[in-house]
Amino acid sequence: MVYNEKQLAIMEAAEALFAEQGFNGTSVRDIAEKAAVNLAMISYYFGSKEKLLEAIFEYRGEMIKVKLEGIIQHPGATALEKVNLLVDHYIDKIFLQQAFHRVLAREQVLHNNPDISALILKMKKTNQELIAKLIHEGQKKGEFKKNVDIPMMMTTMMGTANFLVTSKHYYKELSNLQSLSEDEFEKHIRKKLNQHLKNIFKNILTNE
Amino acid sequence: MVYNEKQLAIMEAAEALFAEQGFNGTSVRDIAEKAAVNLAMISYYFGSKEKLLEAIFEYRGEMIKVKLEGIIQHPGATALEKVNLLVDHYIDKIFLQQAFHRVLAREQVLHNNPDISALILKMKKTNQELIAKLIHEGQKKGEFKKNVDIPMMMTTMMGTANFLVTSKHYYKELSNLQSLSEDEFEKHIRKKLNQHLKNIFKNILTNE
Amino acid sequence: MVYNEKQLAIMEAAEALFAEQGFNGTSVRDIAEKAAVNLAMISYYFGSKEKLLEAIFEYRGEMIKVKLEGIIQHPGATALEKVNLLVDHYIDKIFLQQAFHRVLAREQVLHNNPDISALILKMKKTNQELIAKLIHEGQKKGEFKKNVDIPMMMTTMMGTANFLVTSKHYYKELSNLQSLSEDEFEKHIRKKLNQHLKNIFKNILTNE
């Protein structure tokens, strides 16, 4: 699926608004206004508000897949280094596409739309398969322990990162970091999160 | 604040529906029907749909506070044992009040309503202060390491647990556990999560 | 089903507008304006525009049934006299409720709404059964011929009357009666139609 400029503008505007106000809290009017397109264009291009959401999921899902596929094939790296690379990339991704991950965080709680649920499941499966490959590679080489609960590990990575991104506003106050600028603060928590997750993973994967 | 039976019925119905369909996806008609009260009662008792949500947060926040205060004062237990108790209780709580935690997970992403945001912040602060007390106690006794990133630890506990609860539907499929009944599956993931978090915390708090 | 004043006002307004402009050609806005009620009342009372149409059919169908039941039980009249009475009444009805019969004429051509189709069929069945009763009575007494095609007879009565009512505008010009006032013209065609149908029926029922 290739999208033209207007379609991309609509998708971006919608993503940002869905992240801020939720799907139901966002009207197609808002989206049209933000994307600076005619109201009717949204139905014209996507059919409905729901279909627009699906298009966003499909689009981002495809992007994520392409990105992750690159990571796994990194040459000349140990399994643990690759896991660390994965953490780096996952954190990069989640911070770069905060809007989309907010939408994802919100929508995965609901199961109103089976098409969206299917897309989310597909995305998660792709992620999981990639990580599983990495872990198994490390286990074969003897780098990692045998019994590793991969789904729970993923849950920790995604859960922690998601929670941090979606509630960073609260985190800032709880850590008394109100003095930092938004950029400084973001840099700070990215670094913290990175170390934190790598620590946890190293422990889970290698400590006896 | 003391609520009468009808008010509690409304709050429970609303909580369940907000968890399922989101705040904006739920109409006061739905709530009135589910709670078997007159449509106008909701405005009458709570003023508005938003105020109803606030009441739910306030109510649940108070319940959580009371519960957690009990935990910290558990006599004759090491700091690590108390931390483990805390994990037990947090997991109990999140599974028992899944509806509320779904609402919380959804609403913390948005910052539309400053009153709600303030309530969430207050709740988080209370939690954090409790854990901080525990950790400092352990540090004083020499049980725990000096440099512990408490907010990040909390983020992992809440993020992982939240993520698991809100996306358990996907977890079931990703782990090929479709054959388990809902109850069996829930028991299974509670146990896994419990071990998983305790492991992580032990490592964070004690390993050098 | 008992309707309150506002509901009746809506139904009357809708009937008139549907007759003039067709169902799809009439907006709920038009109806609300004509009935002098709030726009949302229509959804509130009837659920939707379609359901409103159904309500009209049901209401009129019931009225027709009640009326016709009276005719058949007219005491001390020959079968032919009763048939003539029926013609009188049918013509009265069709002229008095021209709006409804226009709607009926339009909607019976379409089969979009199965509920409406079912209501129309029911109405027609009731009519047919009544006439069949009359004819059979006359046949038993030896007043009428044996082989009478009752559905075709009804088709002629209804078709002719309907066609006249719905296209009286054209009839006026074709008969060069433009000089007559609307009332005079209507009186004129009612009389003509009455004689015409009675003639045809007498011939069908009695001539060998």
Place this chain on the structure above:
Amino acid sequence: MVYNEKQLAIMEAAEALFAEQGFNGTSVRDIAEKAAVNLAMISYYFGSKEKLLEAIFEYRGEMIKVKLEGIIQHPGATALEKVNLLVDHYIDKIFLQQAFHRVLAREQVLHNNPDISALILKMKKTNQELIAKLIHEGQKKGEFKKNVDIPMMMTTMMGTANFLVTSKHYYKELSNLQSLSEDEFEKHIRKKLNQHLKNIFKNILTNE
């Protein structure tokens, strides 16, 4: 007016859809799709949806006129035979062009569009003049009675035939002919209608 292939395709598609769903119930999108032409072609060729309807009326009106003119000049036939021929032809026409007659039946009830009304009136006048010619011929020859209500006679022919065609769906059920195939049923009612109308006309025109 000569139409090219695409124009004819549009008109045919439109006629069929107008017959099924009514004028307002049919969108130009539907027509374009059914006719397999570009959406904008309809405005391009006909100017508007209304003008397209007018074109259909004009086109069919012309066809009817040409056909009927042939009938009247049938050589070596009595006036009654010619009337019978006319009935044959009218029934043929109405069954062959059911779609158009459904549109006609629906639209003659409305008077929204004066151009359409004018076209219908013209069509009816042409028909009427033809029949009047026939009847007067028969009256001159002494075959027919003097006082014949020609407009009412036409009303019966058209009303009965129209009503049968537009409500044949109901007629089938009312006559308990559900077991017949669509073709058999149509053959059956055409025959019935033919005899029925000829009977009525014979009686009107010749009986004293």
Place this chain on the structure above:
DNA sequence: AATGAATGAGAATTCATTCAT
């Protein structure tokens, strides 16, 4: 001659809330 893209107007419906009782 033909069309894909675009749009303003208007459609039906749902919503949270109010108010007289």
Place this chain on the structure above:
DNA sequence: TATGAATGAATTCTCATTCAT
């Protein structure tokens, strides 16, 4: 205290038509 009736505002979506190409 409780509620049925009512409503204004806002919702999503579809429509016939236009226009640059």
